[in-house]
Amino acid sequence: MHPRVRIQTEDFDVSHELATLRAQDLRVGAVCSFVGTVRDRLALTGQLQDQVQAMELEHYPGMTEKSIEAMIEEAHLRFDFFGARVVHRVGRLLPADQIVLVAVTSAHRGESFKACEFLRDYHKTQAPFWKKEQTPAGAHWVDARVTDELALARWGIELRNS
Template identity: 65%
Template sequence: MTPARVRIQTFDFDPSTELAALRQVDRRVGAVVSFLGTVRDWHPDATGEVLSLELEHYPGMTERAIEAMLDQALARFDIYAAQVIHRVGLLQPLDQIVWVAVSSAHRGQAFQACEFLMDYLKTQAPFWKKEQTPDGARWVDARVQDDAALQRWGITASNA
């Protein structure tokens, strides 16, 4: 069974199960590269600790935006399959928040595609993040270095 390319969900996921499913998409797979993001207990632009992170999105719009991003990765890189799982709702430090996995014949294309997808997700995916700190809640803004990472792929961040 082919795994869903994009899943937005409140519940956790098992990376080993997702990896095994992605490997089965194409028998020519010689490389699978994945990225697993977790919630930090701090933010580089904030003072103090982060107690929790809440993510909001527009159902349907978010999935379409990420599907378009996956289509771009498939067109740019010699890859067989790609998957993004992103959690929403209330998350705690160390909770898994995002999974990006890419399969290809060789590692180089898989690494590039995975990095491209993460750079795109950080700046273009329609998620809104609110951190809860000991001093209260604050919305997380896009970071300049994330926009710069996206520009190396020839894409200008729409939030710049």
């Protein structure tokens, strides 16, 4: 059995991850996935500013995986899907590098889309990751954006205080 959640420094192969998630499950009629990548520019107030040279992601081993597993269980209470997989990278990443994969299988596309979007919104604000961006002006820690909080709120979840 493959774990539903993996935190790793190395890159991941999306095709391999999706094939493993499906694993010849003949019930699956839909697979929905999201892949997040490192942008080369900061998105501030709707405008692209300051070149991003690298991003450093840190996490709390053990707690991070447990937190994401709980998110998947919450998604199962809300949506009818078969399987989910979250792969998240940590360490130093460069522009265009893959950061995260969120994938969901279900019988029908609607449930896959909803569950995948829910997991991504939940993950973006609730998973215990810390992100630092390196720019020509220096390094800074990245805070959750208002748009991320609004995305979470539409699922009826309030942002927890760090």
